[in-house]
Amino acid sequence: MFQQLKQRFLSQTGEDDTKLNTKEIDLIRETWSHLRSDIAGFKTFGADLFIVFFQHYPDYQKQFKSFKDVPISFSTVSMQTMRYNKKLLAHGTYVMYTLSMIVDNLTNPETLDQMLKRFARNHYRRRIQITAFERLRDIFIVQLAERLGPELFGKKATIAWRKVFDYILNALDQMDSNKEMSSFSPNELTILQKVWYNITRTQSNVFGTNLFLRLFELHSNYLPMFGFPTTTCLKDETFRGCAKLAAHGANVMYALNMVFDNLDDLEMVDELLSKLVHSHVRRGIEPQMFDDIVQPFADVMDGIRSQFDSNEVEIIERAFMFVKQRIQQLYEEVDAADLFDDDSSHSSIDATII
Numbered sequence: 001m002f003q004q005l006k007q008r009f010l011s012q013t014g015e016d017d018t019k020l021n022t023k024e025i026d027l028i029r030e031t032w033s034h035l036r037s038d039i040a041g042f043k044t045f046g047a048d049l050f051i052v053f054f055q056h057y058p059d060y061q062k063q064f065k066s067f068k069d070v071p072i073s074f075s076t077v078s079m080q081t082m083r084y085n086k087k088l089l090a091h092g093t094y095v096m097y098t099l100s101m102i103v104d105n106l107t108n109p110e111t112l113d114q115m116l117k118r119f120a121r122n123h124y125r126r127r128i129q130i131t132a133f134e135r136l137r138d139i140f141i142v143q144l145a146e147r148l149g150p151e152l153f154g155k156k157a158t159i160a161w162r163k164v165f166d167y168i169l170n171a172l173d174q175m176d177s178n179k180e181m182s183s184f185s186p187n188e189l190t191i192l193q194k195v196w197y198n199i200t201r202t203q204s205n206v207f208g209t210n211l212f213l214r215l216f217e218l219h220s221n222y223l224p225m226f227g228f229p230t231t232t233c234l235k236d237e238t239f240r241g242c243a244k245l246a247a248h249g250a251n252v253m254y255a256l257n258m259v260f261d262n263l264d265d266l267e268m269v270d271e272l273l274s275k276l277v278h279s280h281v282r283r284g285i286e287p288q289m290f291d292d293i294v295q296p297f298a299d300v301m302d303g304i305r306s307q308f309d310s311n312e313v314e315i316i317e318r319a320f321m322f323v324k325q326r327i328q329q330l331y332e333e334v335d336a337a338d339l340f341d342d343d344s345s346h347s348s349i350d351a352t353i354i
Contacts, residue, residue: 024160025106031157032103034148045147046092047083053139060132064091102164116171118332130172137165183322188315189263195312196260196319199304200253207300208249213240214296222292225285259323270330273323277330287331290324
């Protein structure tokens with residue numbers, strides 16, 4: 001049945017133009033509004049989409065940690081059970097509302113472009129291949145055709161929806177081509193890694209401790225977040241020399257050391273930082289809070305500036321800002337489905353930036 005529908009709706013579209021015209025956008029929105037008119041059905045459509053996807057391509061299920069071990073079969077009983085699996089339902093729902101966001105912005109090219117770039121970055125660092133999206137697209141169109149029927153979903157709708165997915169595929173392909181390399185030359189990376197390693201090895205306790213002391217001086221509201229009373233006297237020598245404060249500082253130093261050593265591989269950097277972001281999200285730390293560490297970092301760097309060439313300091317500060325900004329971008333890209341994932345690996349690195 002699937003192959004027959006696929007042949008009927010996906011073959012021989014005869015369209016070379018990949019851009020959506022006004023009529024096609026209207027058709028996309030019309031078909032989508034019919035699907036959204038039934039909210040309950042709209043939510044389970046996403047789960048059903050992945051059930052059918054895994055039935056036809058079982059190897060892809062292994063890429064989803066939340067439900068990789070859940071048995072899926074073609075039986076009606078299995079599908080009814082699986083479609084209400086909370087983690088699968090959450091991921092399917094996330095996909096459906098992501099598509100809604102895309103559909104609603106088809107006439108806003110700049111906004112759409114940023115949405116697609118974010119989507120592409122999110123999936124690129126998870127190593128999801130374009131082939132997987134092509135196969136999911138084919139199943140999506142078949143499922144949508146089955147749900148709406150031939151009167152609402154014919155050849156023109158098929159062509160239009162394939163163009164929507166072409167936008168997504170092009171964004172993924174562009175991401176694969178660019179690989180979003182950082183703006184540091186090989187020589188700058190060598191300088192950064194050598195100098196920061198020396199700072200970490202010889203001054204991690206002093207630098208890290210001073211970083212947090214300066215943060216608490218400027219923003220005392222962070223004291224409880226790190227397990228210190230709001231009444232803490234920052235000038236108290238016992239506090240300034242306590243192991244907990246030194247540990248927080250060392251975590252920052254070595255976390256930055258780890259990231260700086262991998263700035264020649266942005267995919268690896270995103271993997272490392274995404275673990276940190278998931279850990280901070282679960283602790284209720286907001287992305288704007290990372291802005292508050294910038295001034296303390298600059299102040300502590302000023303204290304040791306005379307030990308280094310101005311070029312070395314500039315590279316370190318630029319690298320720090322790059323990491324800070326990338327963390328904040330990754331906050332925006334946290335996959336909603338991941339927040340339903342109980343896998344403890346997200347918090348396995350006890351590295352803290354703030």
